[in-house]
Amino acid sequence: MAKKPLILVTNDDGITSPGIRKLIEIMNSIGDVVVVAPDSPQSGMGHAITIDSTLTCDKITVDKGNQIEYKCSGTPADCVKLGVREVLGRKPDLCVSGINHGSNSSISVIYSGTMSAAIEAGIEGIPAIGFSLLDYSWDANFDNLEQSIKKIVKNVLDNGLPEGVVLNVNFPKTETDFKGIKICRQARGNWVESFDKRVNPLGKEYYWLSGKFELMDDGKDTDEWALAHNYVSVVPVQFDLTAHQFIQKLTNWNF
Amino acid sequence: MAKKPLILVTNDDGITSPGIRKLIEIMNSIGDVVVVAPDSPQSGMGHAITIDSTLTCDKITVDKGNQIEYKCSGTPADCVKLGVREVLGRKPDLCVSGINHGSNSSISVIYSGTMSAAIEAGIEGIPAIGFSLLDYSWDANFDNLEQSIKKIVKNVLDNGLPEGVVLNVNFPKTETDFKGIKICRQARGNWVESFDKRVNPLGKEYYWLSGKFELMDDGKDTDEWALAHNYVSVVPVQFDLTAHQFIQKLTNWNF
Numbered sequence: 001m002a003k004k005p006l007i008l009v010t011n012d013d014g015i016t017s018p019g020i021r022k023l024i025e026i027m028n029s030i031g032d033v034v035v036v037a038p039d040s041p042q043s044g045m046g047h048a049i050t051i052d053s054t055l056t057c058d059k060i061t062v063d064k065g066n067q068i069e070y071k072c073s074g075t076p077a078d079c080v081k082l083g084v085r086e087v088l089g090r091k092p093d094l095c096v097s098g099i100n101h102g103s104n105s106s107i108s109v110i111y112s113g114t115m116s117a118a119i120e121a122g123i124e125g126i127p128a129i130g131f132s133l134l135d136y137s138w139d140a141n142f143d144n145l146e147q148s149i150k151k152i153v154k155n156v157l158d159n160g161l162p163e164g165v166v167l168n169v170n171f172p173k174t175e176t177d178f179k180g181i182k183i184c185r186q187a188r189g190n191w192v193e194s195f196d197k198r199v200n201p202l203g204k205e206y207y208w209l210s211g212k213f214e215l216m217d218d219g220k221d222t223d224e225w226a227l228a229h230n231y232v233s234v235v236p237v238q239f240d241l242t243a244h245q246f247i248q249k250l251t252n253w254n255f
Numbered sequence: 256m257a258k259k260p261l262i263l264v265t266n267d268d269g270i271t272s273p274g275i276r277k278l279i280e281i282m283n284s285i286g287d288v289v290v291v292a293p294d295s296p297q298s299g300m301g302h303a304i305t306i307d308s309t310l311t312c313d314k315i316t317v318d319k320g321n322q323i324e325y326k327c328s329g330t331p332a333d334c335v336k337l338g339v340r341e342v343l344g345r346k347p348d349l350c351v352s353g354i355n356h357g358s359n360s361s362i363s364v365i366y367s368g369t370m371s372a373a374i375e376a377g378i379e380g381i382p383a384i385g386f387s388l389l390d391y392s393w394d395a396n397f398d399n400l401e402q403s404i405k406k407i408v409k410n411v412l413d414n415g416l417p418e419g420v421v422l423n424v425n426f427p428k429t430e431t432d433f434k435g436i437k438i439c440r441q442a443r444g445n446w447v448e449s450f451d452k453r454v455n456p457l458g459k460e461y462y463w464l465s466g467k468f469e470l471m472d473d474g475k476d477t478d479e480w481a482l483a484h485n486y487v488s489v490v491p492v493q494f495d496l497t498a499h500q501f502i503q504k505l506t507n508w509n510f
Contacts, residue, residue, distance in 0.1 A: 046302030046332070047365050055450075055462040077301070077366075081448045081464065107378060109496055110302050111332075123362060123445050155508045164443075165498045181510040185497040188419075190378045193336045195310075207310040209336065236505055238498040241364055242440040243420045243491035250491055253410045255436040 005031035005093035012042040012113025019099035022142040033067035036083035045113040076117035095121035098131030105223040106187040122166035135173040168235040182231040187222035189215040260286035260348035267297040267368025274354035277397040288322035291338035300368040331372035350376035353386035360478040361442040377421035390428040423490040437486040442477035444470040
């Protein structure tokens with residue numbers, strides 16, 4: 001690509017989170033960067049969009065980088081929609097989301113605001129990648145991700161992505177070098193919830209959702225295996241949710 | 256099944272919406288019904304879950320049916336999690352979500368709170384079905400859906416569903432009889448957004464998200480084709496989002 005690529009950056013932890021600041025810094029070395037990101041944390045928002053309320057989108061300056069930035073009152077998917085239609089007025093060459101503070105591997109892809117932004121871009125025909133680090137802390141160390149992110153972005157800009165596919169990239173939490181980048185499938189697993197039941201000062205019961213991830217897959221080709229063995233995991237993700245392999249069987253049902 | 260099945264009912268339009276009231280009425284004729292549904296509309300919530308805030312879940316009586324009902328402050332996915340762990344304390348035999356006021360065919364499955372509830376149940380290993388009617392109005396006519404819903408539920412209770420698959424059922428808006436029930440794949444299509452930009456009384460700009468669905472698929476095996484031809488569409492939906500067919504190609508990239 002002779003001309004610098006136009007890159008839309010977003011996330012779900014909010015526009016001031018260290019993860020997106022690092023991603024913006026890396027993208028500034030690759031292309032022209034426009035940021036449209038939530039003005040507040042939107043973790044766990046899945047593919048939510050704002051249809052019963054209004055949205056705001058305001059230009060702001062957060063640091064001295066070359067990027068142009070907008071904070072948006074909506075969800076990550078809203079940010080991509082607004083970014084493409086209202087801010088850019090055209091499809092960017094790439095959309096990157098993250099770097100998320102916390103894992104989006106295995107079934108977490110379903111609940112992930114980070115990945116919903118990438119998927120929304122994919123739906124709109126934009127090559128897109130979500131990046132997440134397996135460290136929930138605000139002061140997580142993003143420094144050793146730069147080289148891998150650049151490699152993955154370069155591959156996507158050079159090769160493109162097939163229609164209907166975006167990438168879900170997760171980084172293990174480590175102080176040492178990664179063993180490499182591994183193409184994986186989404187591991188089978190789920191979150192086993194527990195609800196912490198409490199009583200508020202007025203005597204009314206309420207709950208906090210918490211839970212424990214349960215891996216139900218011992219394959220060595222999964223994202224969970226790769227991450228446990230210090231590889232960067234890359235899962236190609238699709239948004240045609242049809243279980244094609246089950247259509248024939250269903251057709252034999254007695255309707 | 257000799258014993259009456261235990262059925263968890265939820266939706267995304269809220270516990271008082273006519274669509275869920277009709278679904279509860281139908282389910283009462285099939286099994287023992289427990290309702291855990293949002294206390295307010297949650298359309299477009301995708302697979303959002305509540306992780307940064309608290310949840311309430313309170314028993315209520317809405318009508319004279321045999322069901323037991325709880326209104327929940329969370330999203331549709333929260334309702335299923337709370338319903339299974341806190342209210343029922345065990346997996347129900349079936350989870351049904353809807354009847355949604357409005358279509359969840361094609362790419363709308365991604366944004367759908369109705370379907371996220373069904374998918375959440377599927378993730379937890381519960382046979383699950385989302386039902387939607389192609390009519391957004393509050394006073395939509397749900398009367399002619401009963402026979403088809405019973406047929407589909409009976410098939411799922413008799414045959415089960417394979418692991419990792421739930422059903423997305425959409426009904427055309429019609430005053431006449433349906434031509435039948437058709438097993439389909441998710442049509443390729445997307446929403447082309449337009450943002451209605453306005454100025455509030457304080458002079459600040461804001462947006463309303465709106466858009467038009469664009470079908471990009473002329474296959475006769477899609478949900479959109481079925482609905483346009485007066486069939487009830489049934490799409491088997493999976494939550495392994497891996498684009499398996501692309502793994503080999505990605506492995507050849509230059510990492």
